[in-house]
Amino acid sequence: MTARDDPAGAISAQGAQGTQGTGGTRGTQDTRGAQAGTAIDRLQRLLALVPYVVSRNVVGLAETAAAFGVTERQLVDDLNLLWCVELRSPDPYCPIDLSYEGGEIVVSQAESIGRPLRLGVDEASALLVALRMLAEVPGLQDRSALSRTIAKLEAAAGEAGAVAAQVAVQVDGRGAAAATATVRRALDEGRRLHLSYYVPGRDEATERDVDPMRLLVVEGRTYLEGWCRRAEAVRLFRLDRVLDATVLDVAASVPEAAEPVDVDRGLFRPSPDDVLVTLELAAGGRWVAEYYPCEEVTELDDGRLRAVIRTPDTRWVVRLALRLGEDARVISPPELAARVREDAAAALAQYS
Amino acid sequence: MSRRKTERLLSLVVCLLSAGRYLTALQIREAVPGYPESFDAFKRMFERDKDELRELGIPLQTGPAAGEEEIGYRIMRTAYELPEIRLEPDEAAILGLAARVWHRAALDRAAAGALLKLRAAGIDPDPGTEPGIEPRLQTGEAAFAPLWQAVRDGRPVSFAYRAAGRSAPDVRHLEPWGVVNRHGRWYVAGHDSDRKAVRVFRLSRIEGPVTFLGPAGAVTVPEGTDVREIVREWDAMPPARRTAALRVRRGAGSALRHRALSERPDGEGWDLVEVAFSDPGWFGEHLASFGSDVVVVDPVDLREAVIGQLKGSLA
Numbered sequence: 001m002t003a004r005d006d007p008a009g010a011i012s013a014q015g016a017q018g019t020q021g022t023g024g025t026r027g028t029q030d031t032r033g034a035q036a037g038t039a040i041d042r043l044q045r046l047l048a049l050v051p052y053v054v055s056r057n058v059v060g061l062a063e064t065a066a067a068f069g070v071t072e073r074q075l076v077d078d079l080n081l082l083w084c085v086e087l088r089s090p091d092p093y094c095p096i097d098l099s100y101e102g103g104e105i106v107v108s109q110a111e112s113i114g115r116p117l118r119l120g121v122d123e124a125s126a127l128l129v130a131l132r133m134l135a136e137v138p139g140l141q142d143r144s145a146l147s148r149t150i151a152k153l154e155a156a157a158g159e160a161g162a163v164a165a166q167v168a169v170q171v172d173g174r175g176a177a178a179a180t181a182t183v184r185r186a187l188d189e190g191r192r193l194h195l196s197y198y199v200p201g202r203d204e205a206t207e208r209d210v211d212p213m214r215l216l217v218v219e220g221r222t223y224l225e226g227w228c229r230r231a232e233a234v235r236l237f238r239l240d241r242v243l244d245a246t247v248l249d250v251a252a253s254v255p256e257a258a259e260p261v262d263v264d265r266g267l268f269r270p271s272p273d274d275v276l277v278t279l280e281l282a283a284g285g286r287w288v289a290e291y292y293p294c295e296e297v298t299e300l301d302d303g304r305l306r307a308v309i310r311t312p313d314t315r316w317v318v319r320l321a322l323r324l325g326e327d328a329r330v331i332s333p334p335e336l337a338a339r340v341r342e343d344a345a346a347a348l349a350q351y352s
Numbered sequence: 353m354s355r356r357k358t359e360r361l362l363s364l365v366v367c368l369l370s371a372g373r374y375l376t377a378l379q380i381r382e383a384v385p386g387y388p389e390s391f392d393a394f395k396r397m398f399e400r401d402k403d404e405l406r407e408l409g410i411p412l413q414t415g416p417a418a419g420e421e422e423i424g425y426r427i428m429r430t431a432y433e434l435p436e437i438r439l440e441p442d443e444a445a446i447l448g449l450a451a452r453v454w455h456r457a458a459l460d461r462a463a464a465g466a467l468l469k470l471r472a473a474g475i476d477p478d479p480g481t482e483p484g485i486e487p488r489l490q491t492g493e494a495a496f497a498p499l500w501q502a503v504r505d506g507r508p509v510s511f512a513y514r515a516a517g518r519s520a521p522d523v524r525h526l527e528p529w530g531v532v533n534r535h536g537r538w539y540v541a542g543h544d545s546d547r548k549a550v551r552v553f554r555l556s557r558i559e560g561p562v563t564f565l566g567p568a569g570a571v572t573v574p575e576g577t578d579v580r581e582i583v584r585e586w587d588a589m590p591p592a593r594r595t596a597a598l599r600v601r602r603g604a605g606s607a608l609r610h611r612a613l614s615e616r617p618d619g620e621g622w623d624l625v626e627v628a629f630s631d632p633g634w635f636g637e638h639l640a641s642f643g644s645d646v647v648v649v650d651p652v653d654l655r656e657a658v659i660g661q662l663k664g665s666l667a
Contacts, residue, residue, distance in 0.1 A: 038354065039355075039357040040361075040404055040408060042354070043358050043362055043408065044408060044465070044468070046358065047362075047472075048468045049472070050472075051472040051474075052472040055472065055473060055474030056474065067471055068468070081362075082362070084359065085363050085366060086363065087363060087366065087367050087384065088383055089379070095370065096366075111366055111369075111370055112366055112369035112429060113365065113366060113369065115432075115433040115473070116434045116470075116473050117408075117409060117410060117432060117433070118409065118411075118432065118434050119409075119434065119466050119469060120409035120465070121504055122459060122465075122504070123463070123465045123466035125459065125504070126459035126462040126463035126466055127447065127450055129459075130450035130451065130453035130454060130463065130487075130489070131446070131450045133489065134446065134487060137485070137487055142446065145442040145445075145446050146446050148440070148443055149439065149443040149446045149447055152437055152438075152439060152443065153437070153447070155435065155437070156434060156437040158435065163503070163504050165530075166504075166530035166531070167500070167503070167530060167531050168530065168532045168533070168579060168583075169489060169533040170532065170580065170583075170584070171535070172536070187484050198606055198607060198610070200607060203604055203606065203607065203642060204606070205606040214485060214486060215484060215485040216485075216486050217485065217486070217488065218487075218488050218490070218536075219490055219535075219536030220533060220534065220535040220536030220537070221535070221536060243606070243610060263455075263486050264456050264488070283517050283518060283519045284516075284517045286516075286517075287516065290537075290554075290557075302519050303514070303518065303519025303520060304519075319641040319642070319643070321665060322640045322641045322642075322643055322661070322662070322665055323638065324664075324665075325660070325661040325663075325664030325665050326664030326667050327664070341666055343643040343665075344643070344663075344666050346643065347640070347643045347644040347658075347662050348659065348662045348666070350647045351655070351658075351659050
């Protein structure tokens with residue numbers, strides 16, 4: 001070991017010392033290390049770190065830390081650990097030599113870990129399933145890049161990629177294709193759209209101008225996220241409910257304050273103005289609890305359920321209750337229960 | 353403690369990759385620093401280390417060590433290394449997008465692990481420009497993780513399942529062939545060993561835990577099986593071969609008008625709309641949801657279905 005230079009170079013004596021920790025900082029560093037995962041997680045990172053540098057010849061500390069999701073301090077600690085690896089037999093030697101002088105990492109000796117480990121089955125499947133799902137998404141412009149990527153990844157994954165064929169994702173593209181091309185064009189050109197949009201909960205076709213923001217694919221459906229000029233708010237439009245779309249000769253202007261939907265927190269955000277509706281569902285109506293996000297679901301006897309749904313607009317609940325017939329009962333609010341009965345009675349009167 | 357373990361495992365990997373031959377446990381102890389003096393303690397630690405490397409997907413092989421009676425260990429570089437893969441910038445951007453699909457879902461960690469290895473192979477999957485599209489897969493169903501494992505490892509399973517409209521769950525036994533997400537819902541398809549037939553189950557209707565019934569590799573997926581097609585067929589609506597004549601209040605029923613075969617005025621404020629349908633039960637429920645805005649003129653069984661449905665709401 002003494003025969004080699006310190007990996008941090010001339011100025012690095014201090015740097016290296018820093019990573020050992022001095023007094024007060026040591027505790028925090030240990031905690032951070034623990035948060036970064038187990039010894040195995042770290043091994044996985046180290047086995048990727050060497051080839052990451054090797055494949056790029058020279059790479060900055062900051063950029064590398066960002067790519068691996070660690071702090072620069074953790075990264076330096078990783079590099080020191082790699083540099084310290086020692087084998088004792090047949091003769092003692094240090095298989096890995098590297099430096100990070102001046103914030104630039106160079107690996108001069110990577111021994112046998114200069115290439116990354118193969119993809120595991122879960123890893124290969126996760127990416128292949130996702131890529132094949134993208135192939136289903138209406139409105140993804142670059143299909144040739146997608147099929148090239150799939151072919152290359154399949155080749156690199158080898159056998160590990162085989163199981164991915166047993167997982168499939170089918171995105172609902174019914175009726176969405178025509179609108180999608182128009183919406184995509186508006187997005188690409190940054191222009192305003194006029195939409196004729198069906199709101200099934202109210203059985204209404206609405207007309208509105210929308211400044212498109214992006215497409216979302218969530219729970220198997222494709223949505224346009226945009227600034228609705230009628231509502232003056234960010235709205236989601238299901239593409240299969242767009243009856244007609246026209247690109248307008250006006251540049252889209254999304255207000256600075258328009259906040260994109262956080263896809264990972266669910267598409268529909270509760271509001272304090274929402275009404276809580278309690279439904280009792282017979283076995284034939286249990287699907288409602290699977291289909292709509294419920295605040296609360298309670299099992300009753302005979303396979304019945306009590307479901308509490310939060311909604312900004314109760315009109316669709318009336319329609320839902322009419323569709324469910326004897327399989328559903330609106331428990332509260334009482335005026336909604338009365339409305340369902342009135343509507344059913346009015347509809348029946350037309351058959352007598 | 354954990355740092356020393358990482359160091360030891362890393363040395364072990366480098367040692368076995370570069371040896372070029374099978375090494376016995378004792379030879380490994382000679383070469384890799386950090387193992388305890390006591391032979392028993394070393395043996396135990398070495399066993400655990402081997403398991404951990406295999407868990408990580410490192411192909412640790414056993415075979416005869418030259419000139420030794422004991423079994424030896426090695427890692428073949430050809431089995432260890434990710435084959436060469438080069439992506440153009442547009443392909444790398446697509447890959448970055450694909451890795452986000454599982455965000456916060458079951459294979460999130462696997463996708464991140466794959467991306468890490470591909471970065472290590474020299475790929476930069478961070479798109480320079482926003483792709484303008486954000487796709488996500490959700491795996492809220494508790495049964496997803498065990499069923500994915502069962503499919504991956506070829507293991508039969510059993511679970512309690514509440515079929516549509518049933519008031520109590522049944523225990524079902526399945527040789528799973530694949531999991532499919534169709535329009536946002538997860539299904540598992542396979543051979544139902546009680547019914548002795550191909551069956552599809554919706555994951556959200558599985559209640560309680562999924563139990564593994566056999567060892568890995570016990571399930572053989574028949575040649576040419578297309579799970580996606582099995583689920584599609586199971587879920588598909590029968591073709592709409594019948595025609596309904598409906599009176600629809602003007603300004604209402606645009607979903608019906610959108611798929612109308614014909615549409616003409618029918619008295620003050622009403623239109624006569626003809627629509628194709630298949631199942632009077634299902635279509636009757638749909639029509640009931642329009643309340644007094646839609647009246648079925650013909651056929652009689654559809655008319656009866658809607659009337660029955662509306663009476664149900666009054667009962």
